[in-house]
Amino acid sequence: MPFVETLVYVVKGNSVLLIRKKRGLGAGYFNGIGGKVEEGEDIISAAVRECVEEVGVKPRDLEWRGLLEFWNYEDGKVESVHFVHVFVARDFEGEVRESEEAEPTWFSIESIPYDSMWDDDKYWLPKILSGSRVYARFVFNGWRLVGGNVYELSDNALIIGRGYP
Template identity: 70%
Template structure:
């Protein structure tokens, strides 16, 4: 199966808002706010909707910061492919609140809990949190990382 998804990282005053995911793939891990793009949505609309659903905020200044590919293999076959657009935001309406899906937690950028996140996050997220944009391709076997490529993107001139 192929999925188009997005993650939003809200960064303000040297801190990043992460969620502790309560259910689904990655439950128990910290991650950005996000999920799947629904039929008829573009990635920006989906990112705003997911922020509203998962933590009750509406980002106002989404900035595209990269694209990640996640390939998961099981029994030697591709089980799923996830194309994930990454966004940063610094401004939002509302106050982050806990929902059935997620517990929002602010972390200092220097204290992001990478040991409680997906294995690949430490390879690309620091670049994004420092203002960069990335392309990454990650291969997993039963959701254990086996191969990774990460490239910093440069603006077009």
């Protein structure tokens, strides 16, 4: 039942590449580039494949920045669980292009459109983009944020935790 997924944030200077999802879970929202890890695929290969498929670029030197857990409940029962590995890439090969799945847009890090993203993003994405590594767990009911916790990692130890909202 759990899904293993990836998210990649391509950062160039003071800008980050986000996609507006065109279909599937989160359609209409801005997000990082990513998706499900396929059977027999490792998370790095999945992250690279998703970038090529969604925006036409191959990220270089992926930096693992965290693991996010998303638990979604429907009628009091677990509907889905997602374990998402988050990466940052500071370089890439190819030219950014739109696909059937995604419309890519560069944003300055200071003007990320959090009001057009998943509600949890504002709690962990700034930490990722400032160089931290995180572990976070968020609970949703019908894909509406109910609560969660974000922990910053230091040498693979949890050091700072905060509950949201």
